[in-house]
Amino acid sequence: MDSEHLMGSLEAAGWQVRHDPEQVDGNIVVINTCGFILDAKEESIEMILNFAAAKAQGRIEKLYVVGCLSERYKDELAVEIPEVDEFFGVNNLNEVLGKITELPITHNENQLHRKLTTPRHYAYLKISEGCNWGCGYCAIPIIRGKHISVPAQVLVREARELARRGVKELIVIGQDTTYYGLDLYGERKLGFLLEELCKIEGIEWVRLHYAYPTQFPDDVIDIMRVQPKICKYLDIPFQHISDNILHSMRRGITKEQTYDLIERLRREIPDIALRTTLLVGYPNETEQDFAELLEFVERVKFERLGVFPYSPEEGTHSALTMSDNVPEELKERRAEQIMALQQEISRGANERLVGTKQRVIIDRKEGDYYVARTQYDSPEVDNEVLVTGKAKVGAFDDVEITAADDYEIFGVVITK
Numbered sequence: 001m002d003s004e005h006l007m008g009s010l011e012a013a014g015w016q017v018r019h020d021p022e023q024v025d026g027n028i029v030v031i032n033t034c035g036f037i038l039d040a041k042e043e044s045i046e047m048i049l050n051f052a053a054a055k056a057q058g059r060i061e062k063l064y065v066v067g068c069l070s071e072r073y074k075d076e077l078a079v080e081i082p083e084v085d086e087f088f089g090v091n092n093l094n095e096v097l098g099k100i101t102e103l104p105i106t107h108n109e110n111q112l113h114r115k116l117t118t119p120r121h122y123a124y125l126k127i128s129e130g131c132n133w134g135c136g137y138c139a140i141p142i143i144r145g146k147h148i149s150v151p152a153q154v155l156v157r158e159a160r161e162l163a164r165r166g167v168k169e170l171i172v173i174g175q176d177t178t179y180y181g182l183d184l185y186g187e188r189k190l191g192f193l194l195e196e197l198c199k200i201e202g203i204e205w206v207r208l209h210y211a212y213p214t215q216f217p218d219d220v221i222d223i224m225r226v227q228p229k230i231c232k233y234l235d236i237p238f239q240h241i242s243d244n245i246l247h248s249m250r251r252g253i254t255k256e257q258t259y260d261l262i263e264r265l266r267r268e269i270p271d272i273a274l275r276t277t278l279l280v281g282y283p284n285e286t287e288q289d290f291a292e293l294l295e296f297v298e299r300v301k302f303e304r305l306g307v308f309p310y311s312p313e314e315g316t317h318s319a320l321t322m323s324d325n326v327p328e329e330l331k332e333r334r335a336e337q338i339m340a341l342q343q344e345i346s347r348g349a350n351e352r353l354v355g356t357k358q359r360v361i362i363d364r365k366e367g368d369y370y371v372a373r374t375q376y377d378s379p380e381v382d383n384e385v386l387v388t389g390k391a392k393v394g395a396f397d398d399v400e401i402t403a404a405d406d407y408e409i410f411g412v413v414i415t416k
Contacts, residue, residue: 002067003032006093008113013101019117028062028100029054033069044069052083064088066096068143090144114158116165119363121394122205122379123167127155127193128174133212135239136250136318137279137310140175147176149184156196163202166394169361170203171378176212178220191219198229204396205361207378209235214252216261225269231375232269235304237277241296242289245282250317255292262300273376275304278338281331282310283322290334297338301345304382307338343406350383350404357414360399362391372399372411389413 007017029051033044048065055063063084070077071089078087088096116123130144159170172194174180181189197206206229211220213236224230240246243255253261265272278293297305309331312319360372363379369386370393377383389412391397399411 002090002093003030004114004117006030006032006066006096007115007117009093009097010100011115012113013097015101017115019115027060028064029060030064030066030096030100033065033067041069048077048081048084052081055083062100064096064099066090066093071143072139114162116167118379119394120166121361121363122169122171123162124171124173125155125159125162125197126150126173127177127180127190131175132179133176133214133252134250134317136248136322137282137313137316139313139316142315144175147179147183149180149182149189151184152181152189152193152196155193156200159197159200159203163200166202168203168394168396169205169207170197171207171209172197173209176210177208178211178215178217188215188217190217191223194220194223194230195227198227204229205231205375207231207233207375209378211236213238213258213261221265221268224272232272233275233376233378234265234272235275235378238296239277239279240282240289240293242285242292245285245289248284248318248322249279249282273303274300275378275382276302276306278305278307279310280307280334280338281326281328283318283325285310285326294337294341297341297345301349302342303346303349303376304378305338305342305345306381307335307342309335346383347404347406350406350409353401353409354404356401357398358385358401358411359396360385360387360411361396362387362393364393372397374409383407383409385409385411387411387413389415 003019007019010017031044031047031051033048034041051060051063054060064086065077065084066088068090070087074087074089077084086099118124128147128149130147131140132147134141162170178188178190180193181187194206197203208230211234224232224234238258239249239251241255241258246253246255262274265274280290280293309328310326312324358374360374362370362372364371369388370391372385372387373379373382374385385399386408387397387399391413398414400414401409401411403410
């Protein structure tokens with residue numbers, strides 16, 4: 001979304017802007033980086049090096065780097081990659097705009113300048129920045145700072161503009177969406193915000209990501225149960241289940257509280273699909289801790305799940321105070337065990353859909369299939385439905401599910 005707002009502001013200033021990481025023929029290239037996990041850092045650095053080489057060859061004139069990686073390692077990167085004209089942090093959008101345009105341009109959230117990089121029928125809506133929790137492994141508070149909520153009226157205005165442009169699905173994001181409103185209103189206001197978004201004409205799906213499990217707001221569960229526009233889908237990263245590891249991670253929640261929350265979600269919203277993220281190989285993770293994690297995955301049967309081996313992030317509590325003492329090969333093996341179990345769970349869940357009717361949104365056309373998603377799937381990270389029959393990209397359709405495998409579902413459009 002930061003990139004989308006930057007591109008929108010540049011277009012409003014009269015510039016031609018293209019989002020294409022493969023093309024290196026523009027006069028000016030801006031790379032927005034991620035610096036949260038090792039893989040993302042490596043991908044960002046590789047992209048910077050590719051465009052630095054293009055600049056050295058005279059294929060581009062200016063190269064700027066922004067975002068999390070630049071925020072954390074600006075001085076080191078400036079020495080290592082001198083081809084970059086300037087590095088900017090995560091909160092320097094106005095400076096980037098001024099540098100490119102050589103004009104005193106100010107980015108103003110109220111102006112809603114935004115160029116979508118997603119298909120026009122869905123868009124991400126970032127409701128906050130930063131995080132207050134300070135989990136032991138996480139660098140977000142170091143990079144992004146404390147939690148700052150975007151005022152509800154600003155978000156509703158942006159959502160209305162997105163709907164006017166044809167967006168039908170809003171994907172609500174933030175480093176911690178359930179904390180929303182505490183800093184502005186003195187209480188959690190995510191439930192209120194979701195209700196307001198559902199009132200917007202043209203918005204048909206509202207999807208919630210990155211919900212922190214500790215002190216989960218009860219009213220959000222109530223609203224998800226009764227509001228038909230809210231997808232019965234929740235991205236809620238639990239990270240682990242062992243009390244030893246949860247305490248060491250400084251997650252602020254226990255094993256018992258975790259199971260209680262999941263039981264309440266499943267009881268109150270019977271058809272909910274839960275996506276979670278797990279972290280294996282955290283310092284001092286024992287075989288018993290990992291056995292509890294495997295049992296957790298088997299018992300809960302998450303509809304969607306991702307797992308990452310732990311890597312120390314400099315400046316974080318665990319990197320400063322704990323030894324990275326789980327061997328890398330053991331981390332990888334544990335991650336593979338989790339995903340092997342999840343593969344079986346995913347296949348079973350998909351096979352149970354065969355013979356049912358599902359409402360889907362059509363994302364794109366690939367070969368002989370339309371690629372679609374149910375309300376239980378978020379773009380790029382979850383299952384897809386490969387659809388045959390007469391359909392239209394960006395539209396909703398009812399499909400009959402005819403077959404399924406581990407992570408894909410097949411269906412036929414139901415003729416109206």
